[in-house]
Amino acid sequence: MSSLAASDQHAVSATTAIQPAWVRIAHWINALAMVLMIMSGWQIYNASPLFAFKFAKSITLGDWLAGALLWHFAAMWLLMINGLVYLALGFITGRFRKKLLPLTPAGVVSDVKAALTGRLSHDDLTTYNYVQKLLYAGIIVVGVLIVLSGLSMWKPVQLHWLVALFGGYDVARYVHFICMSAIVLFLAVHIALAVLVPKSLRAMIIGR
Amino acid sequence: MGRLRSLLIPGVDKHLLVRDAQKIMPDLARRRFIAGGASLGALTLLTGCDVSDSFSAEQMLKQVSKFNDGVQAFIFNPNALAPTFPESAITKPFPFNAYYDLEDAPTINGKDWKLEVRGLVDNKKSWTLEELYKLPQVKQVTRHICVEGWSAIGSWTGTPLRDFLKLIGADTRAKYCWFQCADSDGYNSPLDMASALHPQTQMTFKFGDEILPRAYGYPMKIRVPTKLGFKNPKYVISMEVTNDYKGGYWEDQGYNSFSGS
Numbered sequence: 362m363s364s365l366a367a368s369d370q371h372a373v374s375a376t377t378a379i380q381p382a383w384v385r386i387a388h389w390i391n392a393l394a395m396v397l398m399i400m401s402g403w404q405i406y407n408a409s410p411l412f413a414f415k416f417a418k419s420i421t422l423g424d425w426l427a428g429a430l431l432w433h434f435a436a437m438w439l440l441m442i443n444g445l446v447y448l449a450l451g452f453i454t455g456r457f458r459k460k461l462l463p464l465t466p467a468g469v470v471s472d473v474k475a476a477l478t479g480r481l482s483h484d485d486l487t488t489y490n491y492v493q494k495l496l497y498a499g500i501i502v503v504g505v506l507i508v509l510s511g512l513s514m515w516k517p518v519q520l521h522w523l524v525a526l527f528g529g530y531d532v533a534r535y536v537h538f539i540c541m542s543a544i545v546l547f548l549a550v551h552i553a554l555a556v557l558v559p560k561s562l563r564a565m566i567i568g569r
Numbered sequence: 570m571g572r573l574r575s576l577l578i579p580g581v582d583k584h585l586l587v588r589d590a591q592k593i594m595p596d597l598a599r600r601r602f603i604a605g606g607a608s609l610g611a612l613t614l615l616t617g618c619d620v621s622d623s624f625s626a627e628q629m630l631k632q633v634s635k636f637n638d639g640v641q642a643f644i645f646n647p648n649a650l651a652p653t654f655p656e657s658a659i660t661k662p663f664p665f666n667a668y669y670d671l672e673d674a675p676t677i678n679g680k681d682w683k684l685e686v687r688g689l690v691d692n693k694k695s696w697t698l699e700e701l702y703k704l705p706q707v708k709q710v711t712r713h714i715c716v717e718g719w720s721a722i723g724s725w726t727g728t729p730l731r732d733f734l735k736l737i738g739a740d741t742r743a744k745y746c747w748f749q750c751a752d753s754d755g756y757n758s759p760l761d762m763a764s765a766l767h768p769q770t771q772m773t774f775k776f777g778d779e780i781l782p783r784a785y786g787y788p789m790k791i792r793v794p795t796k797l798g799f800k801n802p803k804y805v806i807s808m809e810v811t812n813d814y815k816g817g818y819w820e821d822q823g824y825n826s827f828s829g830s
Contacts, residue, residue, distance in 0.1 A: 408717040426717065427823035428630075434825065435633040517714060518651045518795045518830045519644055525652075530712060530720055 378568030379486045384456070387447040388565055394443060395544065397422065397436035402541060404429030411538055434515075441508060448501075460489055461498045469495050483558045500547050507540035634825050641827040642761060651769055651794035651830070654710045659777065660721035663713075665784040666798065667752075675751040675804040679788045685807035688747075691738025698788050702774060704728040704736075709769055711794040713801070714830055716819075723785075725792045726775035731766045739810045741766060747815045748791055751804040758802050758817035760793065764829065769794050772805075797828040 380388075401423050403416035408426040423429030451457040472491035475481040481490055489497065513524045513533040527533040555562040563569070665671050683695040708726040734741060746765040750756040764770060773792040774781055781787045786803025793801050799819045809815075820826045 405718065409715070409719040427819070430716070430825065431630040431634055431823060434637055435630055438633070514718075516644070516830060517712070519646060519649055521649070521652050530714065534718060 379564040380568050381454075381456075382568065383450050383454075384447075385565055385568060387443055387450070390439060390443040391447070394436050394440035395548075397432055398440055399541060399545065401429040401432035401436065405433060406538070411534060437508075437511065444504060444508065448505075451501075457498075457501075461494050464491065464494045464498055483561070486561055486564055496547065496550070500544065503540050503543045503547070507537060507544065510534075510537040510540060634823075637825055638827040641825075641829045642763065645763055645795070645829055647763055647767060649795075651709075651711045654712070654722050656710060656724065658722050659710060659724055663721050663723050663776070663785070664719075666715060667803075668754075669752075671784055673753070674783055675753070676783065677751055677788055677804060682788050682806070684789065684805065686737055686809075687807060688810040689740035689743045689812070690734075690810050693737075698774075701728070701772065701789070704733065706774065707771070708775075708778075709771065709792070709794065711769065711792075713794075713798050715798040716824060716828065724777045725771060725773045725790075726778065727771040727773035727789075727792065729768060730770045730772055730791065731768070733772055734765065734810070743810045744812045745810075745814065747809045747811055748802045748805050749807045749809075750802050751806050752818075754818070756802060756804075756818045757815070758800055758820065759815055759826070760791070760796070760800065761827065764793060764795055767793070767795055795829055797830060799824065800828050 400421055404418075404421035404423045405426060407415045407418075407421065421429065423432045468491035472481060475490075476492050481492065509523060510527060510533045512520055513527055514530065514537060517524045517530050517533075524530055524533055527536055555565075665674075667674060679698045683697055684701065685695050686693050706726050706728055708724060710722060710724045712720050712722050714720040730746070731741075734746075739746075741762060744762055745759045746762065747759045748757060760770075769792075771792040773786070773790045774788070776782060776785045781790060786805070789805045790803040791801055791805055800817075814826075817826070
């Protein structure tokens with residue numbers, strides 16, 4: 362109890378929030394947009410599955426293809442505009458550089474070992490360990506890739522150069538699906554850890 | 570159809586019956602896509618605000634879709650060409666795709682068929698297939714992309730639509746070319762004029778160097794490689810140049826109207 366109170370006081374006295382307001386706002390808008398995109402995306406996938414399975418209708422959005430497309434092409438604005446603001450602020454404020462760099466293979470290896478043996482500390486929420494750095498930097502790259510592959514499928518003629526970069530329309534579909542899978546996996550780990558370390562969730566809601 | 574017919578009562582005008590039924594029933598085609606989804610209307614109910622039917626997620630999504638029509642028309646580059654492919658890339662067999670089975674596809678006698686031309690054009694004469702075949706034709710090998718996500722590469726040969734529009738003295742400042750098809754349910758689809766005038770938009774008479782088979786829209790389809798497949802009407806029987814948005818078979822059910830690629 363006392364250590365919790367002490368850490369509270371430490372956070373207050375530091376005055377600067379662990380998660381600044383713009384990060385928290387962007388995070389929760391992104392969370393909503395991602396859920397809408399993923400659930401409507403699953404319904405769209407079901408219209409012409411890439412693999413030998415479909416997503417259960419109960420976890421999809423839009424009821425049928427046209428409805429899912431309406432959701433997907435509405436939520437994409439939320440995802441893209443919020444994502445652009447987040448990326449711009451991340452670079453301008455230096456947050457990406459401060460939080461995500463340096464990202465060294467040696468650091469990742471040692472922290473993965475530490476995490477697997479249960480010795481990875483979560484005491485200081487202001488500093489990311491190398492596993493966090495890798496996951497957070499990685500998911501930003503995946504986020505950019507899923508938007509670019511999505512744009513390729515939406516505008517394969519206007520953005521034919523982008524489609525060519527992915528290696529063709531069909532390849533862009535697989536890239537889009539693989540990025541979705543990566544995001545869903547990330548989400549599972551991300552939510553599990555937020556539950557295991559509740560103060561990280563609190564920091565993303567109230568900042569401290 | 571047989572199932573519908575058995576529901577009809579002898580002596581009752583089926584059109585009046587349908588009209589009366591429509592008054593009672595909500596438009597299912599319009600409503601089904603939001604069924605089960607959360608509505609903003611429900612949220613306002615929770616907050617105790619006045620709930621109006623127009624303030625729903627469905628309404629909001631439709632507005633965004635209209636906004637997306639505008640965005641797509643804005644970024645549409647009339648000179649950007651759809652990528653073309655070598656003949657070796659053609660998908661074989663090229664899929665037949667419709668909301669009905671191939672056996673139910675329209676069967677058209679090319680000798681009787683005429684393309685009706687209406688609306689804002691100088692010359693409204695109907696065109697026989699023989700007359701249309703005499704117009705200069707070009708071939709394209711392009712990717713057909715379905716709204717469902719799959720795609721296939723095909724070879725289409727025909728007359729650029731913009732050449733035909735010029736020939737009949739169409740008002741190319743009009744907003745749409747609206748196509749009607751021979752499908753029993755009256756398939757139709759509007760094509761915005763910018764896309765109609767795109768150099769690759771084609772009145773197609775041949776697939777893979779052969780007369781367009783029934784499966785792919787005999788006697789004529791409109792091939793628009795800058796649009797999703799459902800905006801490439803088959804079995805076309807008329808074209809109207811118009812400023813009015815007349816809707817379309819799939820567009821009316823919720824698919825984005827521009828659906829450009």
